[in-house]
Amino acid sequence: MSAESMKLTLHVWRQASKDAAGELKTYQAEGVNPHMSFLEMLDVVNEGLIKKGEEPIAFDHDCREGICGMCSMVINGVPHGGQKGVTVCQLHMRHFKDGDTIYIEPWRAKAFPVLRDLVVDRGSFDRIIQAGGFISSRTGGAPDANAVPIPKVEADQAFDAAACIGCGACVAACRNASAMLFVGAKVSHLGHLPQGQPERYARVVKMVEQMDKEGFGNCSNYSQCEAVCPKEISVKVIAELNRDLIKAQLKR
Secondary structure: OOOOOOEEEEEEEOOOOOOOOOEEEEEEEEEEOOEEEEEHHHHHHHHHHHHHHOOOOOOOOOOOOOOOOOOEEEEEEEEEOOOOOOOOOHOOOHHHOOOOEEEEOOOOOOOOOOEEEOOOOHHHHHHHHHHHHOOOOOOOOOOOOOOOOOOOOHHHHHHHHHHOOOHHHHHHHOOOOEEHHHHHHHHHHHHHHHHHHOOHHHHHEEEEEEEEHHHEOOOOOOOHHHHHHHOOOOHHHHHHHHHHHHHHHHOO
């Protein structure tokens, strides 16, 4: 090992299938370069397991650029590892020290059942989006960018909400496993744009009803969701969600 390399003790959640019992298993990660990302470190561990004829650790990943939100895991009790505004794939090993012990677990929520090891089923988020996170207006071809004037303040708020990547860290951090930051972001995104106005109040009702149906809890008012969100979505979107929901119920 080079002078820069690290040796770590990993306690990783292993679960063969959705219906199997899971447990934490211990692995030694050796020769870890501080410049590696957390996922690259797991790649190295998996290479060693494969060489020994053991089953590699299953974990979600795709872009590895902090865009897709697939790299969902709880590291030392904190979703995405606790570094502000980053996903696991952007978490580098220089944030740890040689000899550290690291606990790695999947998202813990009834609505996110574990499929295998660190992989969870986040199809519940897809069903919430399908319930109302769209506009049905026929726009034809792509309009010019300036065809629909939008005040800058509204455009900025819509853009901030649209930054949500649906990773589920907000759910994993919440004591009630609430999805209200995610749903609030999707509702606010379209609620600040003129294209989203025709179905604004029907949309919020449908999405909240689906959220409840999936088994997510209510907001805990502790703001852990905002603290762990890799895109730093503000909890103000939850207030906007509640406001639109009350208006929708009054309109009924």
